[in-house]
Amino acid sequence: MSGPAPLLSVVIPIYNEQDALPLTAARLRPILDGIGGSYEVVGVDDGSGDDTAQVLDRLQLEWPELRVVRLRRNSGHQAALTAGLHRALGQYVVSIDADLQDPPEKIVDMLALARDEGFDIVQGVRDDRSSDTFFKRSTAAGYYSVMRRLVGREIPKHAGDYRLLSRAAVDALKSLPETQPVYRLLVPWLGFRSTSVTFQREERVAGTTKYPLSKMVRLAVDSITNFSAAPLRLATWLGLGSFLLAAVLGVYTAVEQIRGATVPGWASLFIAVVFFGGVQLVCVGLLGEYVGRIYSAVQGRPGYFVGSDSADVRPSAVDEAPQAQVHIPTQVG
Incomplete structure (x- = not known):
């Protein structure tokens, strides 16, 4: 032109x-x-x-x-x-x-x-x-x-x-x-x-509309991950919180064991496993989102x-x- x-x-x-x-x-x-x-x-x-x-x-x-x-x-x-x-x-x-x-x-x-x-x-x-x-x-x-x-x-x-x-x-x-x-x-x-x-x-x-809910969610994810490392810090805090909670539960269990007040059951164990497993998956997912962006940037497409x-x-x-x-x-x- x-x-x-x-x-x-x-x-x-x-x-x-x-x-x-x-x-x-x-x-x-x-x-x-x-x-x-x-x-x-x-x-x-x-x-x-x-x-x-x-x-x-x-x-x-x-x-x-x-x-x-x-x-x-x-x-x-x-x-x-x-x-x-x-x-x-x-x-x-x-x-x-x-x-x-x-x-x-x-x-x-x-x-x-x-x-x-x-x-x-x-x-x-x-x-x-x-x-x-x-x-x-x-x-x-x-x-x-x-x-x-x-x-x-x-x-x-x-x-x-x-x-x-x-x-x-x-x-x-x-x-x-x-x-x-x-x-x-x-x-x-x-x-x-x-x-x-x-x-x-x-x-x-x-x-x-060309912006359904799925694209709005994608825009929100792109906005957060493009401009902030806060989700990674969130994963760190989740991990720290889980560790502290596990420590408190461990002390509580030991005290109850000494008192002889423990009742065998699967509910508490099931809840703990689900909770810690969920936290780990959230952290891995957040890390994966950032690693995926690094991978895309390295590809240079x-x-x-x-x-x-x-x-x-x-x-x-x-x-x-x-x-x-x-x-x-x-x-x-």
Whole structure:
């Protein structure tokens, strides 16, 4: 891609969003056309299995600022976000999901804060979670509470991956050797001058969530193990506590034996074996989690492979686009 770098890049990780994409484009394009500078939209297709790729191709015919990066396989949300950040060319880079739950209108406010007041990071933060279920509100509160204790108080509450980064912040992220980045923790850790804008999260415009409970648990595990050795210390304290408890039980047993008050039975023995066996398994599991990450880091396998980037392809090499076209609606109904 030749020519001067655009003022703004908008990175959108996309996975199976064929129904949401036309609505996203219809709402996002007028906002970006009005920022008063050049821009690009980097749509990262994370190995979608539906018609997302075809919809992106058709949208690109009508929206020249749309740039499509395709990953060879589904690599996960954070990996797709990494691919977009590493390939974005803008002086400022915004990351946002394709489901329109994070209002794209806030991009204007983010850009104004960065340009006028010199902030390198402008984080989008939810100011209301009343639309979430009690379970989701409780788990989210627990997650951010734990992360702020382990990583630092600079981690903003209720902040996801909707944010603006300056070119300096993006370059700093690119220089880190992270194989499994968790950006909601990694970005505040950089220490760049930052601020936030608040918003109310909206309902998904189409499709289903791509973050079920299993992925939320995986994100929590990645967050803890990537940024803290506290679980290893927990294993140490569990082992010490078990040793002390065993010592107390040993003294108690000896005293009762001397008094002749012992009653033969299997219950106490069974409980002790289960307890100490469980503690040992927890400790071994925690050690295994960290050893597995060391093993992955030593292997040096990249988190994703880029199959194609429309900015790198000459027109003569582009596959013929489908005849049918998806017109960007002017109004979201």
